[in-house]
Amino acid sequence: MSGISNTSTAFVVVAIVVIVVAGYLAFGAPQSPATSSSTASVAPLISLSADAYTVEATSLLTGFSQSTGIPVAPVKSGGSFADAGQIAAGAPDDVFISVALSATGPGYLKNESSNWAIGFASDQMVLAYSNATTAAKEVSLGQAADASNSTSDWNSFFTSLTNGSVRVGIADPVADPAGLRGWLVLEAAGFLYRGGNQSAYEVPLLRTASNVTGTHAAALVAPLEAGQVQFLFIYRSAAISDHLGYLFLDRHINLGDPSLGAFYSSFSYTDSAGKTSGSPIILCITVPLSSTNTSGALQFVQYVVKNAGALSSYGLQPFTPARLYSNTTPPAAVNTLLTEGLLTQAGSLP
DSSP, X not given: OHHHHHHHHHHHHHHHHHHHHHHHHHHOSOOOHHHHOTTTTSOOBOEEEEGGGHHHHHHHHHHHHHHHOOOBOOOEEEOHHHHHHHHHTTOOOSEEEESOGGGGSHHXXXXXXXXXXXXXXXXXXXXXXXXXXXXXHHHHHHHHHHHHOOHHHHHHHHHHHHSSXXXXXXXXXXXXXXXXXXXXXXXXXHHHHTTTOTTTTHHHHHXXXXXXXXXXXXXXXXXXXXXXXXXXXEEHHHHHHTTOEEEOOOTTTSSOOGGGHHHHTTOEEEETTEEEEOOOOEEEEEOOTTOSXXXXXXXXXXXHHHHGGGGGGGTOEEEEEEEEEESSOOOXXXXXXXXXXXXXXXXXXX
């Protein structure tokens, strides 16, 4: 009897194993969470952003990911011109957020430019200072000029700012549009407050070597806070994000009024990258041709246009509707925004 019992037990065990194996083959091995979801299998959306707008870009990407389930990678940032150069050289990127329209065109993105960009907000240049500043006199002069907006008061301020008594941070204009715009502000100020002399404030600043250069404006924030630099040309939104004190500049020189585009363009700056004319500060977005997740990138573009209003809390002025700059027929996702009235044609891309 014991032989029969052992044989029966063995038969039962074998039968169970057969059933388990059959079930495994029929239904497959259990999947890990990383492969069981179609969303999780999608590569994270890669973005390059102007360094001054890392906080804003991160906020938009986080909201986008939460609403769509599409994963996003941490924002990579730098000067817009430098970012464009990286993309043109082959750096992976699905979405490019720039603070210079020209950086999204073929002049900077080369063959990776899609020849369209959407402007979704404007910003303005300010002169930031920190609590560590030793330039109380200049701060007082700047506040008085802002209050009166008189030519003489602005001249007194810019004369004191550039005569060598304080150090002024201006980012590298070749890498960062904020640096280019710092010099353009000085040109416009000289034109308006010194009888048309565009170099009236640039020349003494350079002669006394009182300008301090950084790879991008964000790199000069720490020296500003430490008192090594007393003033810094920076975007208003960046000054707010970095909790810096700042002086407002008149709209005719702060490059923040899109309606003054023709006036801004009468000033130019020439460096190793060539001659660049002034233009309004417009935060824009495009999808480079090198994007490997074009569908997700275009969904993000639509999200940005529809949610740009939230950026006012960062000191930006959202456009309603957003503005399309294009040298070609835009993708269907962009045309949809035009049809819905959320986007308007604003001319060609520089």
